[in-house]
Amino acid sequence: MSPQPEIITRRDMRDRSREILDAVQGGRSFTVTRDGHPIGQLVPLRRRRRFVSRQEFAAMSRTAPGIDLDTFRADQDATADAYPDAPCRR
Template identity: 75%
Template sequence: MAAQPEITQRDLRNKSKEIMDAVQGGQSFTVTRDGHRIGELIPLRRRRRFVSRREFAAMSRTAPDLSLDVFRADQEATADPYLGDPYDR
């Protein structure tokens, strides 16, 4: 994996449009100030909001079968029965 290019705080200020365009295009940067690494500028993952019927059907065919009884047992095993109402204080 290649190292992220470093940019100075000054470059970030003076070339913000070009840098933001690069981030939008998938590029990551390490930001430095006075020669010290202070942060990373990374693109956000984009979530797909739509899955076609064909894709959903294909994924469903290969999905494992679910047992409702096992699912409920897992929920019961992990749920804390002593949780109180967080709004009752």
């Protein structure tokens, strides 16, 4: 569970913008208030990972569920047969 965002005022945002934006870049979230009412949130953008290391892939593979090849093939056949008029017939 992620921690609750820190509450800051509009004035805090104005006066401490560099410090706050550096904190957002570092992963922290903030709720901005005006007159005691929440008006917005500053949250870090999720960065998309492009690659998974070999070690991480191996670790994930060890805990992946096993595949029953007969069931997998039956699923493929059922899907392929569901579209008999497909231009790429088997």
